[in-house]
Amino acid sequence: MFKLFKKKMLFILVIVLSLFVISGCEVQDQSVSEVSGQAGESSGKLAVHFIDVGQGDSSLIIFPSGETSLIDGGGRDASSKVVSYLKSQGIEKIDYIIATHPHEDHIGGLPEVVRNFEIGKVYMPRRTANTKIFEELLSVIKDKGLKISVASGEQSILESDGTLFSILGPLSDSYEGTNNHSVVNKLSHGKVSVLFTGDIESLAESDLVKQGYDLKADVLKVPHHGSSSSSSDVFLDAVNPSYGVIQLGADNSYGHPHRETIQKYGARNIELLRNDISGDIKLETDGETVRFYSTDSQESSQGESQNKSRIIGNRNSKVYHIEDCSGLPNEENRVYFDSIEKAEQSGFRPDSRCIR
Numbered sequence: 001m002f003k004l005f006k007k008k009m010l011f012i013l014v015i016v017l018s019l020f021v022i023s024g025c026e027v028q029d030q031s032v033s034e035v036s037g038q039a040g041e042s043s044g045k046l047a048v049h050f051i052d053v054g055q056g057d058s059s060l061i062i063f064p065s066g067e068t069s070l071i072d073g074g075g076r077d078a079s080s081k082v083v084s085y086l087k088s089q090g091i092e093k094i095d096y097i098i099a100t101h102p103h104e105d106h107i108g109g110l111p112e113v114v115r116n117f118e119i120g121k122v123y124m125p126r127r128t129a130n131t132k133i134f135e136e137l138l139s140v141i142k143d144k145g146l147k148i149s150v151a152s153g154e155q156s157i158l159e160s161d162g163t164l165f166s167i168l169g170p171l172s173d174s175y176e177g178t179n180n181h182s183v184v185n186k187l188s189h190g191k192v193s194v195l196f197t198g199d200i201e202s203l204a205e206s207d208l209v210k211q212g213y214d215l216k217a218d219v220l221k222v223p224h225h226g227s228s229s230s231s232s233d234v235f236l237d238a239v240n241p242s243y244g245v246i247q248l249g250a251d252n253s254y255g256h257p258h259r260e261t262i263q264k265y266g267a268r269n270i271e272l273l274r275n276d277i278s279g280d281i282k283l284e285t286d287g288e289t290v291r292f293y294s295t296d297s298q299e300s301s302q303g304e305s306q307n308k309s310r311i312i313g314n315r316n317s318k319v320y321h322i323e324d325c326s327g328l329p330n331e332e333n334r335v336y337f338d339s340i341e342k343a344e345q346s347g348f349r350p351d352s353r354c355i356r
Helices: 002-023 076-088 110-116 132-143 202-210 233-239 259-267 340-345
Strands: 046-050 059-062 068-071 093-098 118-124 148-150 155-160 163-169 184-189 192-196 219-221 243-246 271-274 281-285 290-294 297-300 311-314 319-322 334-337
Touching: 046 184, 076 110, 093 110, 093 155, 110 132, 163 202, 202 233, 233 259, 311 340, 319 340, 334 340
Parallel strands: 068 093, 093 118, 118 148, 192 219, 219 243, 243 271
Antiparallel strands: 046 059, 046 281, 059 068, 155 163, 163 184, 184 192, 281 290, 290 297, 311 319, 311 334
């Protein structure tokens, strides 16, 4: 058994080394990428799609230039969803694939993505896994003649027309846990910024703060699906977002998002948007304002759902009401929920005057 394990690990190591060695200067060359001229005229707007892949992460970025990036691909069972979603957006080429870390719920869908689309660059941390899905991803990358660029802070991926997309982490190769090796990306367009965090936990969060990065962002992809091991006070204080997006599946076995984490965001008046509640979530910005859309709601000018469900939350007081309550919040302060349970999962409490 031990010999079999050694052979398997050696196989993985050989593949990884070959991919990184083949890339030669590619691993060392961290220069800003040039616009490839992919089809599609600039609209002046940037879009981020937080794809509903169940318990996992997958985010599609469509830059004003027409270039695209995919951060993670959800689990293996989300493969067809991710591929069909990308095709529905008219995607033919993904200029930058980022596999934040080698856990199945983040890389499981990527082999099919690599098979189905033209791929530019692939970024991965210097972290391996003894799993079939990781081996498969390395294999399809190699079969397609692609090279892996090692992701570590600080690197620029794209800089064009007021848009900056960069890598801030991981900051260490010696973290014990795989989650802390997650690639961290910051995306800025005009005055609006988004921070993508993979599954980093409090240790990596602390290192990012100590590094002195400008972590301030309007939108935070909530680390590790809302786990209590992440979203530390020092990190949230540094990022100070207005919105947090949690990528997770309903009724998952991990209990994500954890109640204490939801309470942290609520105490800071950070509005949370969740795939398990809203389905696919799209962010669109012109560099000045942020608009959210979801498969379960119409356009929201400030991130609030316009689905006229019966549960109405007040984004300021974190109190929820039913439609016949007196003293409903003004429209601009409303957040809509499909149920009381979903309101409470998002950190809201009932209006004692009308809900017993």
